[in-house]
Amino acid sequence: MPNSVLIKAILQSYIDTFNKGDAQAVAALFADDATVEDPVGSLVKQGREELLAFYKNAIATGAKLTLDAPIRASHGEAGAMAFTAQIGQLKVRVIDVMTINDAGKITSMKAYFGPDDIIQPIKDSHGEADARAFIAQI
Numbered sequence: 001m002p003n004s005v006l007i008k009a010i011l012q013s014y015i016d017t018f019n020k021g022d023a024q025a026v027a028a029l030f031a032d033d034a035t036v037e038d039p040v041g042s043l044v045k046q047g048r049e050e051l052l053a054f055y056k057n058a059i060a061t062g063a064k065l066t067l068d069a070p071i072r073a074s075h076g077e078a079g080a081m082a083f084t085a086q087i088g089q090l091k092v093r094v095i096d097v098m099t100i101n102d103a104g105k106i107t108s109m110k111a112y113f114g115p116d117d118i119i120q121p122i123k124d125s126h127g128e129a130d131a132r133a134f135i136a137q138i
Helices: 004-019 023-028 047-060 131-137
Strands: 030-037 064-067 078-087 090-100 106-112
Touching: 004 023, 004 047, 004 064, 004 078, 004 090, 023 030, 023 047, 030 047
Parallel strands: 030 106
Antiparallel strands: 064 078, 078 090, 090 106
16 A cells, blocks of 8 residues: 555656646556546546546646645545646636555546636636636536
């Protein structure tokens, strides 16, 4: 079972690798059969191909991730982190929860955020805030 030091390091590596814009390296942090549910309630992505496609799309938005608090690790195989994803002027407050296997690979990631967590929402063609438009992009 991975220890808390390893879990925290893997989650920090996720942030750092994402911010470097390398979707291939982000996907490599995951086990071959890993799942990503981002946001929770959306279609679950599973396996290397789906995760790579997801992260290519997410990185292409220009998103940058900034931790809002220290990364937390459980006594088991999970860790969590609160961060802000910034895409241009848009900011989204997110909590990711990840599980890590004995090989040090992420086996699952769930991202918790919703329309109320979008600080500066996207405007639609009528100038109205439409958080669903942002969520649909990812």
